[in-house]
Amino acid sequence: MAIVAERYTGASIRRSEDPRILTGAGRYVDDVKLPGMLHAAFVRSPLAHAQVRSIDVSAARDLPGVVAVFTGAEIEDMTVPGPDPLVAFFGDTGPTPEFTLLATDKVRLVGDPVAIVVAESRYLAEDGCDLVEVEYDELAPVASAAAALDPASPPLFANLGSNIAREHPRAEFGDVAAAFAQADRVFDFHIDVHRHQNVPMEGRGCVASYDPQTAVMTFYAATQGVHVTKMGIVMRLGIEPDKVHVLAGDIGGSFGLKIGVSREELAAAAASRAVARPVKWTEDRGENLTASGQAREESFDVRAAVSNDGDLLGLDVRMVVDTGSYPSMGAMLAGIVQAMLPGPYKLAAMGFEATAVTTNKAPYVAYRGPWASETFVRERVLDLIAHELGLDPVEIRRRNIAPRTEPPAVMVTGRPLVGVTTMESLERVAELADFPAFRRRQAAARIEGRHLGIGVATFIEAAPGPRSQDGPSDPEGMEAMRLRLDGDGVVVLFTGQMPHGQSHQTTLAQIAADEFGVPFDQVRVVVGDSDLVPFGLTGGSRFATMTGGVALHGTRQLKAKVLDFASHLMEVSAQDLQITDGNIWVRGDPESAIAVTEIARQAASGDFGPGVDANLEVEAAYDGGAGGWSGGTHCAIVEVDVETGLVSVERYIVTEDCGALINPAVVEGQIRGGVAQGIGAVLLERSAYDEFGNFQSATFMDYLMPTACDIPRIEIEHLETVPLDADVNFRGVGEGGMIVAPPTIVNAIEDALSPFGVRIYEQHLPPARILELISMARRAS
Amino acid sequence: MVDITLTVNGAIRTGSAEARKTLADYLRDDLELTGTHVGCEHGVCGACTVIVDGLPVRSCLMLAVQAAGSEVTTIEGLAPDGGLGPLQQAMWDSHSFQCGFCTPGFVMQATALLSHHPDADEQQIREALSGNICRCTGYQSIIDGVLLAARRLRQPAGQGE
Numbered sequence: 029m030a031i032v033a034e035r036y037t038g039a040s041i042r043r044s045e046d047p048r049i050l051t052g053a054g055r056y057v058d059d060v061k062l063p064g065m066l067h068a069a070f071v072r073s074p075l076a077h078a079q080v081r082s083i084d085v086s087a088a089r090d091l092p093g094v095v096a097v098f099t100g101a102e103i104e105d106m107t108v109p110g111p112d113p114l115v116a117f118f119g120d121t122g123p124t125p126e127f128t129l130l131a132t133d134k135v136r137l138v139g140d141p142v143a144i145v146v147a148e149s150r151y152l153a154e155d156g157c158d159l160v161e162v163e164y165d166e167l168a169p170v171a172s173a174a175a176a177l178d179p180a181s182p183p184l185f186a187n188l189g190s191n192i193a194r195e196h197p198r199a200e201f202g203d204v205a206a207a208f209a210q211a212d213r214v215f216d217f218h219i220d221v222h223r224h225q226n227v228p229m230e231g232r233g234c235v236a237s238y239d240p241q242t243a244v245m246t247f248y249a250a251t252q253g254v255h256v257t258k259m260g261i262v263m264r265l266g267i268e269p270d271k272v273h274v275l276a277g278d279i280g281g282s283f284g285l286k287i288g289v290s291r292e293e294l295a296a297a298a299a300s301r302a303v304a305r306p307v308k309w310t311e312d313r314g315e316n317l318t319a320s321g322q323a324r325e326e327s328f329d330v331r332a333a334v335s336n337d338g339d340l341l342g343l344d345v346r347m348v349v350d351t352g353s354y355p356s357m358g359a360m361l362a363g364i365v366q367a368m369l370p371g372p373y374k375l376a377a378m379g380f381e382a383t384a385v386t387t388n389k390a391p392y393v394a395y396r397g398p399w400a401s402e403t404f405v406r407e408r409v410l411d412l413i414a415h416e417l418g419l420d421p422v423e424i425r426r427r428n429i430a431p432r433t434e435p436p437a438v439m440v441t442g443r444p445l446v447g448v449t450t451m452e453s454l455e456r457v458a459e460l461a462d463f464p465a466f467r468r469r470q471a472a473a474r475i476e477g478r479h480l481g482i483g484v485a486t487f488i489e490a491a492p493g494p495r496s497q498d499g500p501s502d503p504e505g506m507e508a509m510r511l512r513l514d515g516d517g518v519v520v521l522f523t524g525q526m527p528h529g530q531s532h533q534t535t536l537a538q539i540a541a542d543e544f545g546v547p548f549d550q551v552r553v554v555v556g557d558s559d560l561v562p563f564g565l566t567g568g569s570r571f572a573t574m575t576g577g578v579a580l581h582g583t584r585q586l587k588a589k590v591l592d593f594a595s596h597l598m599e600v601s602a603q604d605l606q607i608t609d610g611n612i613w614v615r616g617d618p619e620s621a622i623a624v625t626e627i628a629r630q631a632a633s634g635d636f637g638p639g640v641d642a643n644l645e646v647e648a649a650y651d652g653g654a655g656g657w658s659g660g661t662h663c664a665i666v667e668v669d670v671e672t673g674l675v676s677v678e679r680y681i682v683t684e685d686c687g688a689l690i691n692p693a694v695v696e697g698q699i700r701g702g703v704a705q706g707i708g709a710v711l712l713e714r715s716a717y718d719e720f721g722n723f724q725s726a727t728f729m730d731y732l733m734p735t736a737c738d739i740p741r742i743e744i745e746h747l748e749t750v751p752l753d754a755d756v757n758f759r760g761v762g763e764g765g766m767i768v769a770p771p772t773i774v775n776a777i778e779d780a781l782s783p784f785g786v787r788i789y790e791q792h793l794p795p796a797r798i799l800e801l802i803s804m805a806r807r808a809s
Numbered sequence: 810m811v812d813i814t815l816t817v818n819g820a821i822r823t824g825s826a827e828a829r830k831t832l833a834d835y836l837r838d839d840l841e842l843t844g845t846h847v848g849c850e851h852g853v854c855g856a857c858t859v860i861v862d863g864l865p866v867r868s869c870l871m872l873a874v875q876a877a878g879s880e881v882t883t884i885e886g887l888a889p890d891g892g893l894g895p896l897q898q899a900m901w902d903s904h905s906f907q908c909g910f911c912t913p914g915f916v917m918q919a920t921a922l923l924s925h926h927p928d929a930d931e932q933q934i935r936e937a938l939s940g941n942i943c944r945c946t947g948y949q950s951i952i953d954g955v956l957l958a959a960r961r962l963r964q965p966a967g968q969g970e
Binding site: 040042043045046047048049050051052053054055056058059061150151227228229230278279280281283312313528529530531693694697700701703704705727728729733735736737739741742 | 827829830834837838841842843844845846847848849850851853854856883884885887888891893897900901902904906907908909910911912913916934935936938939940941942943944945946947948949950951952
């Protein structure tokens with residue numbers, strides 16, 4: 029018989045998720061329909077900052093079809109006070125604002141929920157919302173970080189006493205004073221990153237189903253981790269963990285938004301328990317844009333110490349982050365921005381301090397590379413310095429990137445740049461873009477009045493990061509997996525990862541199929557059931573190394589157990605057995621082959637007496653092995669129409685290194701999607717507020733998303749330069765595109781506008797702003 | 810409530826709907842065809858696109874009662890045997906999608922495009938699909954899927970690639 033071992037890992041295997049997704053057979057949370065299910069809608073504040081004087085829900089309660097209305101105060105009585113579950117999960121210990129699930133005495137943003145209406149249909153629930161009368165006493169809105177920093181601004185949270193959510197005290201790495209003392213030039217820049225947001229095509233939502241007979245809360249979620257959602261329900265509803273069952277099916281994107289369980293979902297759960305019926309809440313797009321959460325909005329005062337040759341000797345940075353209302357993740361941002369700011373560069377001295385403020389805007393949430401502004405600031409500053417010194421953008425990076433050495437260079441903030449191939453990726457992207465040829469074309473185009481520009485930017489991403497001496501590679505700790513050979517011969521992987529587009533069911537099956545020796549479709553990956561899967565969370569580009577690694581090692585463990593069992597049946601030593609193509613056979617004797625399915629059937633059915641372990645199941649854990657960095661360099665060529673301000677991206681080139689690829693098509697999809705979000709962030713997207721805190725971009729006519737006409741073909745070349753680990757060299761690739769695309773595009777735009785002397789200190793460059801920058805530069809010259 | 814009869818994926822469906830109920834909600838809630846997704850409810854994102862009497866329609870902007878007497882095709886109706894139609898197959902082969910939420914809208918919009926313009930080139934495909942938003946992919950893989958489907962559909966049967 030032919031025994032052919034085909035290798036799946038490294039190949040663009042077609043996704044096992046696709047047949048259901050392409051036929052409408054996916055199961056998203058809004059597709060869940062339970063007997064007796066009710067629908068929730070929220071009454072939301074039209075004001076940014078106000079005291080709630082009174083709330084009258086009587087007319088809503090009287091509306092036929094409305095089953096219940098709960099005010100913020102009533103929800104508070106039905107739940108357990110406590111910290112934000114996500115903040116608790118991440119172990120944050122700083123001062124925490126005290127707030128309730130729904131607003132009670134005070135509203136803090138346009139869209140703050142003040143009551144939940146539960147009705148027989150979503151239409152009726154919204155009718156009920158219209159009948160709830162809320163009287164507000166307006167407070168002065170705190171609509172900007174500058175306003176929040178004013179000690180006279182009314183504090184959003186009484187217990188904080190001011191609108192300072194968190195101070196990140198000044199830290200110095202290296203000799204900052206000496207770096208500035210020896211500098212030939214010192215530059216000061218103020219750089220802003222604007223507020224924009226995740227906008228998954230599926231908003232948040234849930235179906236909470238409390239069964240009073242069993243006292244079990246079954247919760248259908250759209251989440252990045254069923255156990256993280258479960259933890260929030262346990263905490264805030266006061267239900268024992270064994271009485272909470274969280275289920276998740278297909279999830280329509282997230283990008284960081286759905287890490288934990290939201291205030292609205294917890295209120296829906298409380299309502300379900302109170303009415304003893306299932307309650308569905310499906311966020312509409314207006315709610316999603318207004319109140320689900322937003323990201324970025326940081327400003328940086330940067331002082332750079334530079335030599336005349338273009339060596340970046342030192343940086344001194346002060347960051348202010350506008351975390352909006354209900355700060356959670358935003359308050360924890362400064363530490364990681366600080367750690368990552370030096371990037372893959374030799375930078376020898378850095379000072380950093382930060383302040384997180386609260387304002388009457390949507391809360392800060394994680395968005396694909398939450399710390400990304402460190403890359404924007406660094407890569408923008410390098411180009412600004414290059415302009416001042418008359419250097420080429422590639423040359424200034426070449427001068428400053430830490431070359432790959434043994435032992436590796438160490439970031440001034442502490443982590444070793446082990447296996448980082450930034451220099452290689454920079455050289456390669458410069459070659460692919462052919463800078464000299466571009467410069468000739470640019471010069472020729474300018475004569476015709478066309479403005480082309482080229483930009484590069486580099487990044488590294490701790491996905492998971494280099495191995496530290498005192499624990500797992502990834503900051504979120506070990507990754508667990510349960511694996512078993514089912515009675516039907518299928519290798520089943522139970523993972524706490526909760527894929528929402530990342531193709532985990534495909535990529536894990538590739539790894540396990542290779543490692544076990546069965547065909548790809550003889551592996552099943554189980555996700556999204558808190559009763560079945562171990563703790564886990566999809567986020568932080570953690571999957572490739574941590575989950576890929578635990579799948580590889582766990583499959584190896586399971587295979588050893590299966591071979592041990594088979595050795596009893598086949599009466600040979602396990603060392604003499606091997607598995608290929610779904611058959612177990614004695615090495616050198618193809619005639620001995622027995623199908624894995626047959627061994628599995630026998631294990632499931634037989635009684636083998638003492639000494640034979642027929643329980644073909646293992647629990648595995650993985651610490652990330654040697655870990656490592658992802659990274660790369662991106663290059664964009666843009667054309668700016670200086671009459672209209674429109675920017676078109678003519679060419680976009682990526683050279684990246686995420687180690688060994690599990691599935692190239694999946695990796696490239698992650699990169700392209702991230703780049704598209706980065707292009708959108710620069711050219712289109714902004715979560716806009718007016719001076720009173722009124723949200724200005726609550727529809728897709730106002731919050732502009734990139735379309736197929738805005739995003740060019742994205743060329744990708746993979747470097748797979750440095751294996752660090754004996755087995756697991758897959759590294760995360762989810763966030764890099766979004767981290768580095770914004771500075772790449774902005775750098776290219778500035779290059780295009782160099783004839784006007786335009787200097788750019790911001791990230792959002794819609795046409796009107798491009799025209800302003802040109803006219804400002806013209807006036808100044 | 811208004812009594813309505815429409816043909817959905819080739820089957821005659823009779824029921825009643827409140828006048829204000831959208832076609833999207835009627836398909837999803839009343840007919841339990843949840844393959845049609847609702848992404849913005851204001852006609853911009855295209856996730857809810859279905860084909861009504863041969864033309865792509867945003868089912869969040871059309872009332873169920875307006876569809877009375879019409880022939881509606883949803884994603885569930887493209888390959889009734891549970892398999893994949895040629896466009897779906899090409900999109901699978903091209904790794905077109907990630908999270909899948911926008912997918913039904915793209916598939917229906919592209920189906921309508923190819924039925925009217927089987928020779929559409931890349932730029933025409935991009936323009937035809939620019940009313941559909943995908944947040945995951947950067948569009949290239951979707952465009953490639955449509956191009957592949959168009960190429961295959963143009964080839965006479967039996968002349969595989």
